[in-house]
Amino acid sequence: MKAPAVEYVRPRSLADAVALLAQHRNEARMIAGGQSLLAMMNLRVASPGLLIDISRLPELCSVFDDADAVTIGACVTHAAIEDGQIADPSRGLMPRVAATLAYRAIRNRGTIGGSLALSDPAAEWPAVLTALDAVVVVRGPSGRRSLRCAEFTTGIFETKLAADEIIESVRIPKLSAGGRWGYRKLSRKSGEFASALAVVVVDRARGHSRVVLGAANGAPLVLDHTSQLLANGAQDLRSAVAADLARAAERHFDEFQHNLHTVAAMQAMQQVLQ
Amino acid sequence: MTAIRLQINGAAVADDVPPRLSLADFLRERRNLTGTHLGCEHGVCGACTVLVDGAPARSCLMLAAACDDREIRTIEGFADDAVMQALRRNFHQHHALQCGYCTPAMLITARDLILRRRAGSEREIRDGLAGNICRCTGYTNIVTAIAEAAKEFGKEPANA
Numbered sequence A: 001m002k003a004p005a006v007e008y009v010r011p012r013s014l015a016d017a018v019a020l021l022a023q024h025r026n027e028a029r030m031i032a033g034g035q036s037l038l039a040m041m042n043l044r045v046a047s048p049g050l051l052i053d054i055s056r057l058p059e060l061c062s063v064f065d066d067a068d069a070v071t072i073g074a075c076v077t078h079a080a081i082e083d084g085q086i087a088d089p090s091r092g093l094m095p096r097v098a099a100t101l102a103y104r105a106i107r108n109r110g111t112i113g114g115s116l117a118l119s120d121p122a123a124e125w126p127a128v129l130t131a132l133d134a135v136v137v138v139r140g141p142s143g144r145r146s147l148r149c150a151e152f153t154t155g156i157f158e159t160k161l162a163a164d165e166i167i168e169s170v171r172i173p174k175l176s177a178g179g180r181w182g183y184r185k186l187s188r189k190s191g192e193f194a195s196a197l198a199v200v201v202v203d204r205a206r207g208h209s210r211v212v213l214g215a216a217n218g219a220p221l222v223l224d225h226t227s228q229l230l231a232n233g234a235q236d237l238r239s240a241v242a243a244d245l246a247r248a249a250e251r252h253f254d255e256f257q258h259n260l261h262t263v264a265a266m267q268a269m270q271q272v273l274q
Numbered sequence B: 001m002t003a004i005r006l007q008i009n010g011a012a013v014a015d016d017v018p019p020r021l022s023l024a025d026f027l028r029e030r031r032n033l034t035g036t037h038l039g040c041e042h043g044v045c046g047a048c049t050v051l052v053d054g055a056p057a058r059s060c061l062m063l064a065a066a067c068d069d070r071e072i073r074t075i076e077g078f079a080d081d082a083v084m085q086a087l088r089r090n091f092h093q094h095h096a097l098q099c100g101y102c103t104p105a106m107l108i109t110a111r112d113l114i115l116r117r118r119a120g121s122e123r124e125i126r127d128g129l130a131g132n133i134c135r136c137t138g139y140t141n142i143v144t145a146i147a148e149a150a151k152e153f154g155k156e157p158a159n160a
Helices: A012-021 A037-042 A078-082 A093-099 A110-119 A126-129 A225-232 A237-247 A255-273 B022-029 B083-095 B103-115 B122-128 B139-152
Strands: A008-009 A029-032 A050-053 A062-067 A069-073 A135-140 A144-148 A154-155 A166-173 A180-186 A196-203 A208-214 B002-008 B011-017 B048-052 B056-057 B071-073
Touching: A012 A029, A012 A135, A012 A166, A029 A037, A069 A180, A078 A093, A078 A110, A093 A180, A093 A196, A110 A126, A126 A180, A126 A196, A126 A208, A135 A154, A135 B056, A144 A225, A180 A255, A196 A225, A196 A255, A208 A255, A225 A237, A225 A255, A237 A255, B011 B022, B022 B048, B048 B103, B056 B103, B083 B103, B083 B139, B103 B122, B103 B139, B122 B139
Parallel strands: A008 A050, A029 A050, B002 B071
Antiparallel strands: A062 A069, A069 A166, A135 A144, A135 A166, A180 A196, A196 A208, B002 B011, B048 B056, B048 B071
């Protein structure tokens, strides 16, 4: 189908975008790559009154590489991450993830900030950035605030982003030289949304170990017990995953999903242990 | 209405468009460039793929209003392109199209794979084509044609 009637504006600065959003907060939506929003509009499940095009705002397209973190602007595309056009804080994890995300034509336009803002439960970035312990920087009328990625996504398509806020960037701590990662996405076809998604990051030098599941019937699911066991040297991780999944009863995994998540988590951890 | 100025297949174009108009409908209905096809209109089938600033994009998931200052290249705009010529010849020789509906976008996607050196094996080509659906299911010949075209460009940089 075709998108419903809508107004369109392309502000010239982030400050202008924030002001416009404050003025039209009830009917406006930000559009960056539009790779989910326009599909939703074409399907008539979204019908904003005003689209504020932030895709070319220089403030949102920049990347800062400092000593211990890389700050990636919200409108940096998946393809730029895939191709290594920007600094990689993750020792290869983020380019690897980007390459498995939808299709190249989508990756050329879709953005990391857009993926976080929508927080589709099956999306890659919320889970991956949670595993990397990233921080989401948002901008609203009263200034900036930072939220840990693990707390940013609160449920299915639900985040802590207020109606008058825009995601500005994501600050990702750098993995140290010995940092390891594992990533396993299970989907029926290359580029489809995940049926199960596991991301593992272990950085002993920073005392960081995290096993995270995506496509988990809600926000990214951190497997706390498993993460801790993995940090202490792996033993009987399968039981740990089972215990963590049992604790997440509110996710209502059926047996098939339970098996998929277990397989994804085990395979991702295997990559770290190799 | 939103005023836009852009390049389409090398020619400067200016128009006023309603914001809800997709790039695909703009190309087809206003510019009469009907080689760009529409299948699903939600980014899954790939039939509407065109180049935006040199990179493949879904024209059903872009607003014409957002294409101000951009360069668009559609299947009608590749007459002098060496990689596209090789692809067309191989699609012909290997019978890589049946109804032809997916073909323009298959060619644009395949050209991008060859230029980015992602057409070195059957596996790579099939991965790269995952976002372009052929409902005649003629993938075997499409993959063969792309593999053969890619060979012609060997290890030398294929010129865009």
